[in-house]
Amino acid sequence: DTGVSQDPRHKITKRGQNVTFRCDPISEHNRLYWYRQTLGQGPEFLTYFQNEAQLEKSRLLSDRFSAERPKGSFSTLEIQRTEQGDSAMYLCASSLEDVSSGNTIYFGEGSWLTVV
Amino acid sequence: AQKITQTQPGMFVQEKEAVTLDCTYDTSDQSYGLFWYKQPSSGEMIFLIYQGSYDEQNATEGRYSLNFQKARKSANLVISASQLGDSAMYFCAMRFEGDNFNKFYFGSGTKLNVKP
Numbered sequence: 001d002t003g004v005s006q007d008p009r010h011k012i013t014k015r016g017q018n019v020t021f022r023c024d025p026i027s028e029h030n031r032l033y034w035y036r037q038t039l040g041q042g043p044e045f046l047t048y049f050q051n052e053a054q055l056e057k058s059r060l061l062s063d064r065f066s067a068e069r070p071k072g073s074f075s076t077l078e079i080q081r082t083e084q085g086d087s088a089m090y091l092c093a094s095s096l097e098d099v100s101s102g103n104t105i106y107f108g109e110g111s112w113l114t115v116v
Numbered sequence: 117a118q119k120i121t122q123t124q125p126g127m128f129v130q131e132k133e134a135v136t137l138d139c140t141y142d143t144s145d146q147s148y149g150l151f152w153y154k155q156p157s158s159g160e161m162i163f164l165i166y167q168g169s170y171d172e173q174n175a176t177e178g179r180y181s182l183n184f185q186k187a188r189k190s191a192n193l194v195i196s197a198s199q200l201g202d203s204a205m206y207f208c209a210m211r212f213e214g215d216n217f218n219k220f221y222f223g224s225g226t227k228l229n230v231k232p
Contacts, residue, residue, distance in 0.1 A: 042225050045221070112159070
């Protein structure tokens with residue numbers, strides 16, 4: 001399977017613990033995105049990378065959140081001191097760098113986080 | 117500010133019939149891209165169809181067509197000959213020239229149920 005893959009698919013953690021999610025994009029894609037989706041809502045943008053550079057971060061990304069893409073390939077999203085409000089699905093997506101309206105992005109299956 | 121509105125939280129359709137899912141938007145940008153994604157219960161966002169703001173013809177992809185009415189700022193998805201496998205969440209999404217098409221914005225989604 002050469003699509004976007006995310007790990008783990010599901011994570012249950014106690015409040016206050018740290019969690020890390022990993023995303024492996026489609027191999028030739030140099031752009032990588034993280035989105036958050038809560039129940040009954042559409043995905044909300046968190047951040048994106050072009051190669052290893054993090055080019056934009058949403059205000060939703062508090063200082064407890066950090067994302068990295070050290071070698072421009074896979075990416076990690078870490079949440080420190082988790083809170084119940086962090087419970088959501090975290091979606092990763094990737095695309096080629098193509099600044100045009102029609103360039104679509106390809107999503108992984110998401111990582112579900114439940115904070116208890 | 118960019119805003120995408122999907123006013124139908126849930127829809128039912130009989131198998132083999134056509135269904136229209138509504139999407140309206142608000143933007144001052146002249147150039148933008150309109151997308152529809154399908155999200156089954158597995159979580160993955162599946163790209164369905166794209167329409168550029170300057171495209172004069174409505175986009176079609178198999179059983180999917182996009183009814184684009186630029187003056188009304190609407191981009192409804194029409195699914196013809198519904199199948200049971202079409203039951204899923206459907207999201208209208210856009211990217212805008214105003215932020216260099218760097219990220220997607222999503223509506224809140226419509227849950228479609230296809231009845232046998």
